[in-house]
Amino acid sequence: MKLRWKPYTLELSHPFKIAHGTSHTRTAVLIDLDGGLGEAAVVSYHGESVAAVEEYLKRAAPLLEDPPATLQGRLELLPAEGSRAARAALEMALFDLWGRELGMPLWRLFGLDPERAPLTSFTIAMGEPGEMAELARTSGMPLLKLKVGGEDDLERLEAVRSARPNARIRVDANGGWSLEQARRFIPELIRLGVEFLEQPLPPEEREGFAELRRLGLPVFADEPIKTVADVVAWAPYVDGVVIKLAKSGGIAPARAMIETARALGLEVMLGCMVETRLAVGAAAHLAPLADHADLDGPMLIKNDPFTGLEYAGARLLLPQNPGLGIRRAN
Incomplete structure (x- = not known):
């Protein structure tokens, strides 16, 4: 399986101020895993950064090159440590592929x-x-x-x-x-x-x-x-x-x-x-x-x-x- 990703800047409709600070934009990392799609939210107050997301994806990419046929087998390949947002993005992509293969939405x-x-x-x-x-x-x-x-x-x-x-x-x-x-x-x-x-x-x-x-x-x-x-x-x-x-x-x-x-x-x-x-x-x-x-x-x-x-x-x-x-x- 081939993994690709790209940081993407989200333009906010209004300044987004919370107790942690004010944002005019937010950043996401969008991934494509053989057509399965995922998104990693880069939220600094949760310890996330583009570098942390990319480091996780680089570790995961070789593990997914020739994965098992089952969804569970593929999920078990994902590294346990590192960016939770990156793991979420890869999991989204794997569930997306699973649902596409079976021809049904996840719900x-x-x-x-x-x-x-x-x-x-x-x-x-x-x-x-x-x-x-x-x-x-x-x-x-x-x-x-x-x-x-x-x-x-x-x-x-x-x-x-x-x-x-x-x-x-x-x-x-x-x-x-x-x-x-x-x-x-x-x-x-x-x-x-x-x-x-x-x-x-x-x-x-x-x-x-x-x-x-x-x-x-x-x-x-x-x-x-x-x-x-x-x-x-x-x-x-x-x-x-x-x-x-x-x-x-x-x-x-x-x-x-x-x-x-x-x-x-x-x-x-x-x-x-x-x-x-x-x-x-x-x-x-x-x-x-x-x-x-x-x-x-x-x-x-x-x-x-x-x-x-x-x-x-x-x-x-x-x-x-x-x-x-x-x-x-x-």
């Missing part, structure tokens, strides 16, 4: 019902309260996820709620609050009808999550949830976990994490990075297994080169073509 091969996929939220990046309110208003989306992480967060939330009184709202601090700030903000979030709070504290403050969840608002962990072991370790401290292919290393590890979360009584949100329809489409095949979806990456970029995953407002229209079901636009 059908997994035995899932696409109608059970939850609505996706639409992300409103941090900004001035008026800017966030205007973006929430013009989006028209019924389910909003607000990025926060500063002292002005209550003004941001008030502005958005005023602009969209009937919208469902979730809040993601990306670890940007202190425990004291979170204690102070959570009663206000409850007053404003926020559904749940994602990653209020840095990952190292795990004990604080257990305290916060007792204040009456469900709390989810995102950044530290990368493996099945992480799901198990965090289960006593949170109400739910956020699972993403780029963090977990691919479709199969993400599905195992979902099953573990279910066994432990946790809610599951299936999320994405700022990614194209390729990576988000791969994740969408697992959406019927999740309670919540945050799969809006393609809505946040201007130059998505792929088609196959579509949206009817907040409803995910899962790919119908074989494999990932994602194809190049031109």
Whole structure:
């Protein structure tokens, strides 16, 4: 099998500010493995870089030159150490080839019902309260996820709620609050009808999550949830976990994490990075297994080169073509 890859710059529709910093572009590495497609999200705060992705791909390429015929045999060839985003990209490509060979989209091969996929939220990046309110208003989306992480967060939330009184709202601090700030903000979030709070504290403050969840608002962990072991370790401290292919290393590890979360009584949100329809489409095949979806990456970029995953407002229209079901636009 021949492996090729190319870094690709994602042009954002709006500046994307979160507690980790502000982006005007993001970078992905797009791969092609004998026609199977994959995407590695280069997210620096998860320790990823183009160099790390390429180093992993260079190690994996010779292992895949003459692979076994079975999907499982091919997956077992992927190096265990190194870039999780690169592993996810290669796994996407292998699942894509498998589905294409069998002539079915992955969700059908997994035995899932696409109608059970939850609505996706639409992300409103941090900004001035008026800017966030205007973006929430013009989006028209019924389910909003607000990025926060500063002292002005209550003004941001008030502005958005005023602009969209009937919208469902979730809040993601990306670890940007202190425990004291979170204690102070959570009663206000409850007053404003926020559904749940994602990653209020840095990952190292795990004990604080257990305290916060007792204040009456469900709390989810995102950044530290990368493996099945992480799901198990965090289960006593949170109400739910956020699972993403780029963090977990691919479709199969993400599905195992979902099953573990279910066994432990946790809610599951299936999320994405700022990614194209390729990576988000791969994740969408697992959406019927999740309670919540945050799969809006393609809505946040201007130059998505792929088609196959579509949206009817907040409803995910899962790919119908074989494999990932994602194809190049031109």
